[in-house]
Ligand SMILES: Nc1ncnc2c1ncn2[C@@H]1O[C@H](COP(=O)(O)OP(=O)(O)OP(=O)(O)O)[C@@H](O)[C@H]1O
């Protein structure tokens with residue numbers, strides 16, 4: 046699903062191009078007494094790559110879980126493309142065009158690469174109307190490995206397969222949870238190229254979590270920093286890098 | 298699907314159907330066991346179908362009972378022909394599964410096991426209280442030509458087996474596998490695990506109902522005790538002892554255990570001991586069941602003959618279920 | 625009014641035994657994720673233990689008072705079931721830790737085998753157990769046998785003792801920690817294996833007490849285990865799987881529903897009615913009354 050070029054001028058409030066694809070309004074989530082996500086407000090615009098960073102346990106995955114409906118938010122709301130998706134179940138949210146990868150369980154090991162993508166591609170009307178399985182495999186540089194069993198793939202390919210699976214749902218917004226963890230230099234740059242490519246040629250909007258700070262700063266248009274559940278800063282990479290709050294979060 | 302891939306399942310099924318017809322319509326021990334093997338195999342395949350989406354349905358006996366009572370009433374009240382009654386039994390059982398699943402599938406795992414077990418007993422109790430279907434004594438006098446019934450049983454079992462092989466290899470079969478092993482991945486992929494489970498449960502209910510309809514015509518009597526929790530548990534035993542990873546396992550488990558109990562019948566009512574003991578022993582010694590064990594042995598033999606033991610343990614690799622976490 | 629009191633008294637009495645039975649089931653599930661079909665079989669073994677000891681005493685030991693034999697039955701059944709529980713734990717539960725299907729299957733197998741052994745030893749005939757205490761108590765116009773009063777009092781006492789154990793002792797706290805999250809408990813240095821064994825022994829003790837307690841008030845049959853199992857399942861689903869408080873509320877609710885239902889209609893219809901109520905509850909609270917929402 047490629048991005049339609051906006052024919053109307055953007056709404057006055059957001060200064061950046063395009064309306065917000067995703068809008069989090071004061072989202073919080075508590076586990077018992079622990080506020081894993083605390084009053085986070087965030088906007089994500091058409092065609093943007095937003096990085097989300099923060100120390101371990103900052104609440105990044107929890108925020109993803111809220112966005113994708115895995116956990117309900119305790120308070121606040123999530124708006125996708127102008128529609129409130131708070132409280133919808135995961136599969137319903139996926140069918141509205143938000144797709145995420147899972148940190149460790151992104152592929153189904155016993156099936157082949159092609160069967161993995163096919164199982165997802167065939168699942169919904171939305172995905173069948175989107176790009177073909179072959180297109181997806183080619184975009185993710187997996188066409189040559191189509192008949193390999195997913196469990197036998199090297200790390201980098203497995204990661205790209207999990208992205209291909211997420212893309213098979215024909216999303217407007219792609220959320221990647223630590224897609225670089227455990228990858229070597231070469232595999233890392235393959236995944237980064239893939240994400241850039243998706244944004245460049247498909248106009249995909251991407252929300253990107255990773256601990257690889259250098260990669261995030263190079264890839265993303267904008268970076269938001271979470272610390273102990275709170276968003277402490279948000280801006281272009283070069284500004285965030287110099288922000289004292291962010292330095293403090295990582296050192297202290 | 299390439300046509301060569303169908304050679305094995307179609308060939309095996311055709312051979313089994315021919316053997317079933319010859320022995321089942323003869324007058325040796327086959328005439329006694331073949332009908333029961335068919336009923337049990339149908340139920341076992343139905344049980345396995347729900348296990349393929351990761352749930353254990355101990356209400357198999359209830360759907361079987363609904364099918365049997367429906368078919369019996371069709372025969373008694375409307376004098377409907379065999380196949381019409383059986384199909385009606387299947388449809389009503391499927392409808393019951395739809396209602397049950399719609400209400401209960403919001404729970405899964407242990408809770409689903411417990412509710413389905415209780416549901417089975419509740420249906421049996423309801424039957425004993427319903428005078429319209431004969432109460433405690435059930436319905437008597439379902440009439441059909443025995444040879445026609447046995448023929449129908451064998452053929453229906455073969456057809457259902459082939460349909461299930463098709464299902465397993467289809468898009469749906471893949472979705473089942475994902476839902477069973479990675480429910481979270483499934484929902485992230487836009488698959489609604491609950492509706493996939495509901496579909497499997499309804500299909501399973503239809504198969505149970507058909508088995509029940511055939512049973513009613515075969516035994517000519519249906520009564521509440523035929524549909525107690527014991528039947529659901531026995532069917533679970535068939536699947537586990539045959540091997541849950543293969544469709545063939547369900548059929549083999551049903552055939553072996555049915556034959557064994559028939560042979561042991563002269564020693565008294567030890568059926569539960571056979572199932573119970575076999576279950577405990579099998580889970581410890583042969584967790585993949587008869588077919589799984591045979592499969593492993595075959596692999597080891599072919600591997601050593603080829604001299605290429607790339608995989609020293611010879612274990613096929615359906616990865617053990619790991620706990621799926623979203624973070 | 626009399627009828628109302630009578631129904632309440634009956635409901636409390638039935639419910640108190642259900643609570644004991646369900647506590648054992650939910651405990652094992654909470655600690656080890658085992659759907660324990662063997663629980664009914666253990667309960668039946670306890671009831672038969674009481675039957676054997678009390679009938680033997682009545683026939684051969686005229687000097688020994690029935691209450692002494694009854695207390696003896698509790699002791700024997702508790703030890704016997706404890707040994708079986710330990711055997712089950714080491715043979716199966718430990719081996720299949722966390723594997724819902726395998727443990728389900730082996731406990732079903734165990735229950736089937738026990739049922740046949742019991743039937744072959746004692747025949748399928750229902751056995752009635754000699755009474756332990758006689759007479760009736762009149763209470764606000766309702767009338768109950770002293771037998772049932774004793775059952776109620778003992779059941780409540782044991783329930784309170786179990787509640788006190790899990791709330792106040794170190795072991796009990798560890799038990800609750802394992803129930804809510806075994807992995808986290810292990811990380812905090814709790815010996816999960818030991819706690820699981822404690823859970824098993826607690827559960828078998830509860831089965832022993834429930835079985836011996838109910839024996840003189842009812843008839844014992846080889847299938848009584850499965851019959852109670854179904855009620856136990858309904859109760860723990862209603863209360864929330866793994867929740868001890870839930871088992872107590874669930875047991876009381878089901879006991880009351882059965883008492884009212886039996887008074888108005890009959891036991892079978894009451895059972896069907898109770899089940900429908902449980903399905904309704906699940907529609908609105910899939911995790912049961914006291915269960916945690918699954919995350
Ligand atoms: N299901 C849960 N139950 C209880 N606490 C949870 C749960 N999920 C997360 N938490 C807690 O919430 C906090 C945030 O966790 P989260 O996984 O969101 O962090 P993260 O930023 O993704 O960390 P990492 O970089 O290590 O992946 C942690 O303290 C964690 O222990």
Ligand SMILES: [Mg+2]
Nearest residue numbers: 105106148624
């Ligand atoms: Mg994380």
